[in-house]
Amino acid sequence: MLHVSNPTPFSAARIRETVQEILAAGVLPPIVQAGHPVLRQQAAAFDGQLDSTELAALIALMREVMHDAPGVGLAAPQLGIPLQLAVLEDQYDVDAEISAVRGRSPLEFFAVINPAYRPVGNGSAAFYEGCLSLHGLQAVVARHESVRLDFTDPSGTARQQEFSGWQARIVQHETDHLHGILYIDRAELRSLSNNAEYGARWAHPGIDLARQELGFLPGGPAI
Structure with a gap:
C-alpha cells in the first residue's frame, strides 16, 4: 500500500504568491527534482486560489515547460x-510497432484540475516509463490499462472521460503527482535503468527481454 502523503503546508495566499513570482520571472522555471518535499505532499485542491487570467497564464507556461523538457505531461x-x-499532451512521432504494442496514440493537449481516476475493467499493462522529476532514469511500472478520469476543466466545467493504453498511463502518472506519488513508488525497482542503459538494452516495444535479464515480474504474462 502506498504511503499517504501529508497535505501541503502552503496557504491559498502562498500558492498564489508562488504562481505570481513564477509568471513574473519571464523565464521557464526549472522542473523540481525528486527529493524536494513538494513532490511528496498532497497538493491543494483548486478552489479559486488563482483568478482566471492567472490560471490561463500558468497553464500556458506549464505547456511550454512540458514541450521544452520534452515530456507528455507536467503537474504543477x-x-x-x-x-x-x-x-497533458502526446503528439510525438513513435515507431509503428512500439505504438501498437504499447497502445500509444496521439493525445490532444488538455489541462485537468482536481483529477481522480479509477480503473475500467481489470486489465493492466507493464512498460518502462520515466519522469521529468527523476531525470535520466526509467523503470517498469504496471498500471491500469483503462481508466475513467473525473476532473474539472479550466472553464470550471466538471468532466468525465475514459482513457486506455498509453493515454491512460499518462493520466495516471500525472494524477499521482498531485497526491505525492512518484512512478518509482509503483515501479519494479529491479528494472530501474539510466537512460543510456535503457536506450542501449531495453528500448524495445515490450519488456520481455528486460524482465528476463534483470529478473523482475518472474512468471508474469508477456507484455
Missing part, C-alpha cells in the same frame, strides 16, 4: 506549486 508540483493542476 513539478514547478514547486502544490496545486491540483496538470497538463
Whole structure:
C-alpha cells in the first residue's frame, strides 16, 4: 500500500504568491527534482486560489515547460506549486510497432484540475516509463490499462472521460503527482535503468527481454 502523503503546508495566499513570482520571472522555471518535499505532499485542491487570467497564464507556461523538457505531461508540483493542476499532451512521432504494442496514440493537449481516476475493467499493462522529476532514469511500472478520469476543466466545467493504453498511463502518472506519488513508488525497482542503459538494452516495444535479464515480474504474462 502506498504511503499517504501529508497535505501541503502552503496557504491559498502562498500558492498564489508562488504562481505570481513564477509568471513574473519571464523565464521557464526549472522542473523540481525528486527529493524536494513538494513532490511528496498532497497538493491543494483548486478552489479559486488563482483568478482566471492567472490560471490561463500558468497553464500556458506549464505547456511550454512540458514541450521544452520534452515530456507528455507536467503537474504543477513539478514547478514547486502544490496545486491540483496538470497538463497533458502526446503528439510525438513513435515507431509503428512500439505504438501498437504499447497502445500509444496521439493525445490532444488538455489541462485537468482536481483529477481522480479509477480503473475500467481489470486489465493492466507493464512498460518502462520515466519522469521529468527523476531525470535520466526509467523503470517498469504496471498500471491500469483503462481508466475513467473525473476532473474539472479550466472553464470550471466538471468532466468525465475514459482513457486506455498509453493515454491512460499518462493520466495516471500525472494524477499521482498531485497526491505525492512518484512512478518509482509503483515501479519494479529491479528494472530501474539510466537512460543510456535503457536506450542501449531495453528500448524495445515490450519488456520481455528486460524482465528476463534483470529478473523482475518472474512468471508474469508477456507484455
